[in-house]
Amino acid sequence: VSSEVYNQIYNEYMAKAQNRAQVRDGLFAAMRDFFFVLSAVEVARYHRDAGNPVYFYEFQHRPSSSAGVVPEFVKADHGDEIAFVFGKPFLVGDV
Numbered sequence: 001v002s003s004e005v006y007n008q009i010y011n012e013y014m015a016k017a018q019n020r021a022q023v024r025d026g027l028f029a030a031m032r033d034f035f036f037v038l039s040a041v042e043v044a045r046y047h048r049d050a051g052n053p054v055y056f057y058e059f060q061h062r063p064s065s066s067a068g069v070v071p072e073f074v075k076a077d078h079g080d081e082i083a084f085v086f087g088k089p090f091l092v093g094d095v
Contacts, residue, residue, distance in 0.1 A: 025073060059084075 014026035044054045059081040062074070070077065 021073065028073075 009030060013030040014023055017023045017026055040056070044056055048054045060075040061080075061084065062076055063080050063083070066074065066077075066080075
């Protein structure tokens with residue numbers, strides 16, 4: 001990987017950071033995009049190219065149940081959308 005690529009990544013995710021929390025958020029955003037978004041977009045393109053309809057979303061609503069459990073900088077964890085999409089009856093026990 002060339003230094004130009006590293007510079008582009010830095011400029012995209014952390015160049016505007018003014019404090020440590022913003023650096024952390026930029027690093028997490030870069031990791032999220034690399035590990036989750038890129039592969040999800042690739043799979044979505046395969047389905048699209050096969051002629052299937054594709055719907056893509058990013059859930060960012062912070063559930064009230066996260067208060068005091070999940071750090072404030074976390075918007076939504078994997079699976080948090082289930083209660084919003086299908087309704088709370090699908091959740092069993094204390095959540």
